[in-house]
Amino acid sequence: MNSLRKVTLGLAGFGTVGGGLVEILQKNKAELEARAGCQFVLKTVVVRDPSRVRAVALPEGTRLSTSLSDVTDDPDIDIAVELMGGIEPPRSFILRALEQGKHVVTANKALLAEAGEELFRLAGKKGVRLLYEASVAGGIPVIQTLKESLAGNRIQSVEGILNGTSNYILSEMSSNGKDFATALADAQARGYAEADPSLDIDGHDTAHKLVLLIRLAFGVDYPYSQMPVQGIRNMDSMDIEFAREFGYRVKLLGRVRRTEKGLEAGVFPVLVRHTYLLARVGGAFNAIRIEGNAIGSLFLHGLGAGALPTGSAVMSDIVAAARGTMPFNTGFAAPLHTADIVPPADAVSSYYVRFMIKDQPGVLHALTGDLAEFGVSIAQAIQKGERDDGVPLVLMLHAARVQDVQSALDKIAARDFLNAPAVAYRVMD
Amino acid sequence: MNSLRKVTLGLAGFGTVGGGLVEILQKNKAELEARAGCQFVLKTVVVRDPSRVRAVALPEGTRLSTSLSDVTDDPDIDIAVELMGGIEPPRSFILRALEQGKHVVTANKALLAEAGEELFRLAGKKGVRLLYEASVAGGIPVIQTLKESLAGNRIQSVEGILNGTSNYILSEMSSNGKDFATALADAQARGYAEADPSLDIDGHDTAHKLVLLIRLAFGVDYPYSQMPVQGIRNMDSMDIEFAREFGYRVKLLGRVRRTEKGLEAGVFPVLVRHTYLLARVGGAFNAIRIEGNAIGSLFLHGLGAGALPTGSAVMSDIVAAARGTMPFNTGFAAPLHTADIVPPADAVSSYYVRFMIKDQPGVLHALTGDLAEFGVSIAQAIQKGERDDGVPLVLMLHAARVQDVQSALDKIAARDFLNAPAVAYRVMD
Numbered sequence: 038m039n040s041l042r043k044v045t046l047g048l049a050g051f052g053t054v055g056g057g058l059v060e061i062l063q064k065n066k067a068e069l070e071a072r073a074g075c076q077f078v079l080k081t082v083v084v085r086d087p088s089r090v091r092a093v094a095l096p097e098g099t100r101l102s103t104s105l106s107d108v109t110d111d112p113d114i115d116i117a118v119e120l121m122g123g124i125e126p127p128r129s130f131i132l133r134a135l136e137q138g139k140h141v142v143t144a145n146k147a148l149l150a151e152a153g154e155e156l157f158r159l160a161g162k163k164g165v166r167l168l169y170e171a172s173v174a175g176g177i178p179v180i181q182t183l184k185e186s187l188a189g190n191r192i193q194s195v196e197g198i199l200n201g202t203s204n205y206i207l208s209e210m211s212s213n214g215k216d217f218a219t220a221l222a223d224a225q226a227r228g229y230a231e232a233d234p235s236l237d238i239d240g241h242d243t244a245h246k247l248v249l250l251i252r253l254a255f256g257v258d259y260p261y262s263q264m265p266v267q268g269i270r271n272m273d274s275m276d277i278e279f280a281r282e283f284g285y286r287v288k289l290l291g292r293v294r295r296t297e298k299g300l301e302a303g304v305f306p307v308l309v310r311h312t313y314l315l316a317r318v319g320g321a322f323n324a325i326r327i328e329g330n331a332i333g334s335l336f337l338h339g340l341g342a343g344a345l346p347t348g349s350a351v352m353s354d355i356v357a358a359a360r361g362t363m364p365f366n367t368g369f370a371a372p373l374h375t376a377d378i379v380p381p382a383d384a385v386s387s388y389y390v391r392f393m394i395k396d397q398p399g400v401l402h403a404l405t406g407d408l409a410e411f412g413v414s415i416a417q418a419i420q421k422g423e424r425d426d427g428v429p430l431v432l433m434l435h436a437a438r439v440q441d442v443q444s445a446l447d448k449i450a451a452r453d454f455l456n457a458p459a460v461a462y463r464v465m466d
Numbered sequence: 467m468n469s470l471r472k473v474t475l476g477l478a479g480f481g482t483v484g485g486g487l488v489e490i491l492q493k494n495k496a497e498l499e500a501r502a503g504c505q506f507v508l509k510t511v512v513v514r515d516p517s518r519v520r521a522v523a524l525p526e527g528t529r530l531s532t533s534l535s536d537v538t539d540d541p542d543i544d545i546a547v548e549l550m551g552g553i554e555p556p557r558s559f560i561l562r563a564l565e566q567g568k569h570v571v572t573a574n575k576a577l578l579a580e581a582g583e584e585l586f587r588l589a590g591k592k593g594v595r596l597l598y599e600a601s602v603a604g605g606i607p608v609i610q611t612l613k614e615s616l617a618g619n620r621i622q623s624v625e626g627i628l629n630g631t632s633n634y635i636l637s638e639m640s641s642n643g644k645d646f647a648t649a650l651a652d653a654q655a656r657g658y659a660e661a662d663p664s665l666d667i668d669g670h671d672t673a674h675k676l677v678l679l680i681r682l683a684f685g686v687d688y689p690y691s692q693m694p695v696q697g698i699r700n701m702d703s704m705d706i707e708f709a710r711e712f713g714y715r716v717k718l719l720g721r722v723r724r725t726e727k728g729l730e731a732g733v734f735p736v737l738v739r740h741t742y743l744l745a746r747v748g749g750a751f752n753a754i755r756i757e758g759n760a761i762g763s764l765f766l767h768g769l770g771a772g773a774l775p776t777g778s779a780v781m782s783d784i785v786a787a788a789r790g791t792m793p794f795n796t797g798f799a800a801p802l803h804t805a806d807i808v809p810p811a812d813a814v815s816s817y818y819v820r821f822m823i824k825d826q827p828g829v830l831h832a833l834t835g836d837l838a839e840f841g842v843s844i845a846q847a848i849q850k851g852e853r854d855d856g857v858p859l860v861l862m863l864h865a866a867r868v869q870d871v872q873s874a875l876d877k878i879a880a881r882d883f884l885n886a887p888a889v890a891y892r893v894m895d
Binding site: 069256259263301303340351431 | 611616692702712742759760778808848
């Protein structure tokens with residue numbers, strides 16, 4: 038029935054992110070086909086224990102296997118997706134898949150940080166793609182941004198909040214006055230932190246990601262073993278409070294900057310001035326600030342973990358590999374049709390409205406009556422003292438149909454108590 | 467001498483952005499060759515008036531012309547760059563270049579919004595790239611992000627501060643209490659606003675960009691003439707102040723969201739709650755917030771205009787077109803070497819340090835003496851009342867060599883007046 042070219046996927050690892058990917062493949066099937074110009078078929082999923090019950094069901098026709106060679110050595114499979122985590126067996130799996138001429142998509146920051154060189158060398162030799170957007174900062178497209186969008190820049194520095202667990206802990210300590218142990222237990226209860234949280238809170242996860250960002254920003258291999266790393270284990274609430282008194286928030290940052298003597302890099306808890314965007318990154322969010330000699334500064338912010346945000350990044354790599362050499366100028370395979378448009382009058386919005394009213398009895402009564410007649414209700418109001426041009430009456434209106442607000446304002450305008458036309462602006466909900 | 471493959475460029479338009487591009491081509495030549503794996507040669511620049519003095523000198527060997535066909539019809543030229551602005555002659559120039567099988571890079575939002583369909587159709591037919599990262603939000607990679615990085619998402623909404631001039635005016639009104647006319651005159655004096663600022667302040671520039679983002683996010687053509695547009699002309703300071711009283715900032719937003727009945731889109735001044743990242747976008751910055759059903763929300767922030775930031779976006783498109791089909795997995799053409807690393811002890815940082823000192827005479831004197839001995843100076847200090855575990859003394863230290871701070875702390879640690887090891891965190895400058 039479907040005449041689209043088929044692109045066949047093999048997946049190794051079916052945990053949180055693998056489940057997210059499978060969910061996206063099914064839920065966004067129509068969007069994916071329109072964007073990639075092909076149909077994705079998930080042929081094989083390799084797991085350790087096929088009897089385990091999964092949160093996400095496999096598509097019909099997908100087979101479960103316990104043998105990695107069912108992906109790497111299957112000539113039907115175009116793209117091998119590695120979502121197992123850890124160094125081995127992922128390293129051997131990826132090497133074998135590349136050797137077989139397959140594109141590989143992985144989220145494995147530890148592997149790429151500690152053994153990336155040989156993988157990239159082999160991928161280059163075979164002329165295939167080894168893509169890893171999901172390995173840093175979940176859905177935030179920082180890999181793609183450094184690899185392509187900032188290609189015209191000499192990068193000066195990269196600073197990132199790259200570990201959601203640590204950021205959640207620090208945010209809870211800072212905003213809700215928790216101590217470290219309570220905030221950590223909380224993160225574990227919410228599923229952010231592993232039972233053994235050391236990779237997160239001791240900074241190693243951030244360091245792995247920083248090695249990847251350095252490679253992309255500066256075109257060099259930074260040996261993971263040489264990275265200075267200080268985590269946030271047992272941070273004292275007292276220091277979070279003192280930092281606030283000086284106007285700072287404490288964040289676990291991966292940082293690198295170019296100096297005349299080479300790269301200055303490391304992972305540290307850092308006091309960040311509260312007015313900076315990086316200081317505003319709360320909860321389990323991630324963010325990256327990049328400085329380049331052409332772009333100036335660029336700031337990216339989004340969800341750094343989770344099944345769907347990370348699955349989104351894996352999916353973008355799969356689409357990139359599947360698109361191949363076609364130009365995809367609009368981002369879609371086929372010519373576009375015209376949008377279905379909601380008539381502007383039927384849109385719904387909250388509103389700020391200011392009237393300049395005459396100081397006479399009954400005005401507020403009449404005005405609120407006109408609003409009510411069109412079903413428009415008031416959330417908040419300020420009335421100020423009289424000025425030369427009248428009395429300012431400001432209303433924040435609950436969300437309503439744009440036409441209804443307009444009709445009420447038209448009726449009010451026809452009355453005799455306004456000194457000037459009403460001013461109306463939308464409010465973001 | 468240089469054995470790299472040559473990629474030949476032809477440029478039409480040599481104003482602000484054209485000058486930025488030429489500066490980047492020269493200043494970042496080494497980076498560009500490493501990233502693109504080729505050498506860029508700017509063969510021809512077409513201008514209206516070749517006698518005009520330019521801020522940026524052309525590279526040796528580049529010829530100035532007044533005829534657009536010297537780019538479109540020159541078989542040497544691989545990539546045609548259109549930075550003239552306006553509908554004609556850019557439309558004819560781009561159509562001709564595509565017809566000749568050249569890749570085209572443009573920053574022309576008005577053209578792509580009002581006549582994009584025929585250009586994309588021809589580029590698709592010819593199988594060449596028509597790239598336009600610089601057309602929206604200067605250096606911020608929002609085109610690439612929507613086209614590739616979010617390909618696995620069903621996009622729900624896009625909201626952007628897309629016009630730096632308007633945002634500068636609103637920021638000045640909000641933060642510095644200026645009225646509209648003064649803020650506009652100020653923007654003009656700084657070169658942000660044109661002599662005729664209507665495209666900016668009446669919202670049409672934002673609307674052009676929004677049409678482009680809608681095409682990328684939803685895969686549909688949104689007729690520009692059907693976009694509801696409200697600008698910020700003559701906005702009253704009073705409303706900015708009332709909005710602040712309610713906890714909002716006023717921003718000119720381009721907005722679109724998917725509803726069951728179709729797309730709800732428009733350009734409006736909108737009250738944005740002050741805690742939102744969009745409310746924090748100041749001065750001439752741009753920002754975009756995208757919501758997708760996999761990624762959740764993504765926020766991008768950077769410089770939306772200017773020679774180098776916009777030139778950065780143009781350059782990224784040129785690199786993308788030049789790279790062709792090679793995988794470029796690391797973002798660089800050649801295998802990577804190992805980084806030059808600054809020894810961590812030689813890094814320079816400001817510090818927050820907390821001591822728990824004994825309440826006895828001479829402590830502060832000895833402690834500050836030990837810091838001074840290693841050239842470490844104090845920016846700020848807080849000393850709090852005694853607690854069970856001692857008196858907290860917190861110092862903010864000026865930037866110093868990490869080893870010097872460490873040596874001073876080691877010396878202090880050997881004294882007898884600390885109740886606990888000192889706590890030290892870096893401070894972002």
